Amino acid sequence: MTIIDPATKSTDIRLRAVRTACTGHAYRTPIKFGGVAVDHATVLDVECEAVTRRGQTVRGFGSMPLANIWSFPSRVLNHDQTLHAMRTLAERFARVCQGFTEFGHPIELGLALEEQFLAAAAEVSRELQLSQPIPKLCTLVCGSAFDAALHDAFGKVHGLNCYHTYGPEFVNRDLGEWLGADYAGEWPDAYVLREPKARMPLYHLIGALDPLDDSELMKPAGDGLPDTLPQWIRFNGLNHLKIKLNGDDLVWDLERILKVDRVTSETQRELGVGTWHYSLDFNERCPHVEYLTEMLSKLRERAPAGFDRVQYVEQPTARDLRSQPHNRMHEAAKLKPVVIDESLTDLESLLLARDMGYTGAALKACKGQSQSLLMAAAAQKLGMFLCVQDLTCPGASLIHSAGLAAHVPGVAAIESNSRQYCPAANIAWAAEFPGIFKIHDGTMDTSCLSGPGLGAIPI
Known part of the structure; x- marks a missing residue:
């Protein structure tokens, strides 16, 4: 040509x-x-x-x-x-x-x-x-x-x-x-799809401060939205849960995952749901890779089904990879895909992470559409696990992030944290794009992301 x-x-x-x-x-x-x-x-x-x-x-x-x-x-x-x-x-x-x-x-x-x-x-x-x-x-x-x-x-x-x-x-x-x-x-x-995937499972964030059940609920928000994890699962039909962890307290982290799994299992059993998934996010706070491997091993011992539900782990240790050459992820990645997130800023960082044992990459619209397209291509060619995360994006920024997730092959789920933490910022958009901002069956309707430009943002 x-x-x-x-x-x-x-x-x-x-x-x-x-x-x-x-x-x-x-x-x-x-x-x-x-x-x-x-x-x-x-x-x-x-x-x-x-x-x-x-x-x-x-x-x-x-x-x-x-x-x-x-x-x-x-x-x-x-x-x-x-x-x-x-x-x-x-x-x-x-x-x-x-x-x-x-x-x-x-x-x-x-x-x-x-x-x-x-x-x-x-x-x-x-x-x-x-x-x-x-x-x-x-x-x-x-x-x-x-x-x-x-x-x-x-x-x-x-x-x-x-x-x-x-x-x-x-x-x-x-x-x-x-x-x-x-x-x-x-x-x-x-390395991208011309047309968006019609629907994508939604990853719901469980923050370290979020109440898992009524015993942890100190003060309801009082705005008509859910407060506890079972309420959110029923409200949105959730089957993908992202668990925020501390990374500096192994006992707390392990018990947090175990309780999430217990509470979720009880709720899904009542709803007749048999399959759901977790991702684990340490926000690079683990002191070393052995923390992660020990935690995953203990999780597998204590709750084998809960361990099986873990789909991937986000960057567990510090983002400056060159300063921590000892934190290689090869052994951890034998247990679950380990995804580079904060470290990923260009091709050099992607290749370094891969050499250090990372097996996946987190694409984010907040790193730029142009850079994300290059990283999507490189990660796919390298055979790496891919996910897209949204940085609690509201309004137009969520549409941008959702469009990236819906158009990159291999990305299985999508994040939408603003509906939990700052839903007021979505009000102006929700009526026009209900599939993006209103979740009923655990999935986001991304079929609307096919309009001019970035998809659904008005001309």
Whole structure:
């Protein structure tokens, strides 16, 4: 197939204007994350105006929570300081975009902007005199809404869902450009579905502070939504449960899983449900890999059926893989798939994790649509287990995350934590997209994610 020269491809776009806004949302109940209780979210919205080589103009929209507790953890900076750094970073990224005049496909533009965003993050760190520089993961989270707006605009200007625009008729360079010679002659569309999966099982989050039953319920939220695990299972018909664990107290973690399994088993038995699944999330707090292998071994001894229900384990130890070469996951991965999450920021980190025994990868829209597409391709070619997680994304950011999950082969389930912790942020979207925001049978109706741009976000 003859590929049109990048300099003359008429479908290319460039940015012409960018506007940003931040909104705050209080959580109905707090979630304990990495040892910290979080009770609110700040969401970054980005609207871009783009133009094609032919002069057609279009607006694109992207949105993502500024999850500083997750993307910028710090022992020397407090919550307000890291959040301020991220808000400052978003403003700086808007200025970078205003001065970015290159034409291209959104993947090409997104990856080129990522380089400039990383340089801008270093500048902001110096200007704010931060005692800890802004991490790469934090930079990706801030940049993801800008990247999403580009993909959204590109699809809309061509009247296509963005997952129809990742082949050689639109993308100027093959995957070999970014992933190496093994991918030469391959295009991103080979690793995504043109049409979304119609329905996907929903992973419900069980936070470390969430009451499992009435004995743990100290104060009902009083808003008509469930408070305990059995209530949630009945309310949404759940059969996939993600269990947040402490990672620094093996007895507590093991007993937490065992109680989740007991409470869930009793409820599912009453409902006549025979099959369900768990994922285990330690938020990288395990001191060493032996903690994980011991915990899994004890779980298998104490509750064999509960052990069998564990589908995968999210990154158990610290995200800086190079500083912890001893924490290799080969033995743990013989028990269950072990997924790289916080560490995954590029191809180099994916390959390092694989060498260290990780057998799966967690894709997240908050790391950028462009980067996620590359990681989806690389992980599939390497035969790794894949999942998509949503960072408690509300509104448009959930639609973006759900679209990623629904279009990547091999991703078996989807996350939607905002319905639990900040449902008020979804109200404006729920009436128009009920399949995404209203769960009745343990699954999300993702068939609607086929509209122009990122799927269901209004033109």
